[in-house]
Each structure stands twice: as structure tokens, then as C-alpha cells.
Amino acid sequence: MAAGGQQFYSDEEAEQILKAAVKLQTPTGAVDRQRLIEMAAELGVTPDALELAEKSVLAANQESADRKEFIRKSRRGFYSRLSNYIGTNLVLLAINLFTDPTYLWVGWVSGFWGLGVISDFVSTFLTSSDSFEKSFRKWQAHKNRFPEEDLNRYFAILDTYYSTNDPMQHLGGIKALRDQAFLDLKDAKEISDTYRIVRKL
Numbered sequence: 001m002a003a004g005g006q007q008f009y010s011d012e013e014a015e016q017i018l019k020a021a022v023k024l025q026t027p028t029g030a031v032d033r034q035r036l037i038e039m040a041a042e043l044g045v046t047p048d049a050l051e052l053a054e055k056s057v058l059a060a061n062q063e064s065a066d067r068k069e070f071i072r073k074s075r076r077g078f079y080s081r082l083s084n085y086i087g088t089n090l091v092l093l094a095i096n097l098f099t100d101p102t103y104l105w106v107g108w109v110s111g112f113w114g115l116g117v118i119s120d121f122v123s124t125f126l127t128s129s130d131s132f133e134k135s136f137r138k139w140q141a142h143k144n145r146f147p148e149e150d151l152n153r154y155f156a157i158l159d160t161y162y163s164t165n166d167p168m169q170h171l172g173g174i175k176a177l178r179d180q181a182f183l184d185l186k187d188a189k190e191i192s193d194t195y196r197i198v199r200k201l
Helices: 011-025 033-042 047-099 106-125 130-145 148-163 170-181 185-199
Strands: none
Touching: 033 047, 047 106, 047 130, 047 185, 106 130, 130 148, 130 185, 148 170, 148 185, 170 185
């Protein structure tokens, strides 16, 4: 808007113009931190304000990346569990029909197990639900405690262990971590808890 020959812009318009100007000066879209500090100084932004804004933006970006990663891993785990559910119930149905086709007892198994699958679906796909948020926060807290490459190695140990043992043998999984990754009891328990959250055991 113009007033007395002076051009005024809304905050949104000013932000769009500045972004466009930066893109024109930096075709690659990348600005190093020193240049960012210089630009902020030219606009009258204090170093403290810039640092707070930088931390806020980086934290928001990390939060978004964490959510995407958690959703991807959770859904992959859900599809794996769904496949187990379908495969196991098909086998049970075949056994049921072969042994006593007059009474479909497999329906009880499918029904009760199916309730768990529905609950699993809600906490995996309904990202606005409390159960999803709770699972995400727990996963995020554990993820930030251990580097991803280490977690992947620890998870591989637990995958191997649980492939031949009952998933309910929680203490056995902790022992496998301590024996093979040489972790102390506290760390092994935290990693096992993270594993069980991600795999929904």
C-alpha cells in the first residue's frame, strides 16, 4: 500500500520479497551461516534474535523429519504384523476346515486378535490420536539418546533373537544385547523398550 508517496508492505509481502531477493542472489538456494548473519545485521536483527530463530527453525525441521521417519517405520512394522495376522489365520482356517468344518472356532481367534490389529491401526495411521503421539514421543526420546547407526545394529541383534524366541521374553532380549553389544543393563533395557515400541511387541 502507498501512503504519502511511501510504499508499505505487509509482513507476509515483505517476507516474500526478501525470499525472492535471496533466491536471485543465491541461485543454488543455499546460504552459508556467515552470509545469514550479515543479512540479519543489514535488516537490523540482533545476533541473539537470529540465534533464537535459527534454533527454532532447525528444531521444527528436525521434529518434522523425526515424525516422517517414525511414521515410515511404524507403518512398515504394521504391514509386517498384518501379514502375519492374515497368514496365520489362513493356516488356522485351513486346519479348522480340515479337522471340523461344522464349527468355525478360528473365528474366535481371528476376532480377538483382530481387535489388537484395529488398535494397532489406530495408533499407526491416525497421527492425531493420543496413542500415536505418546508412541512418537517415547520413540523420539530413545532415538535422541543413541545414534541411529548404533540403534540399527542393536535392533538387528533383537530381530535375530526374537526370530527364534518368544517376543514376550523381554529379559532374554535384554540379555542378548548385553552379551553381543556389551551394553550395561540400563542402556540394554532402554534399547529393548525402544525396539518394542517401534515393533509394537
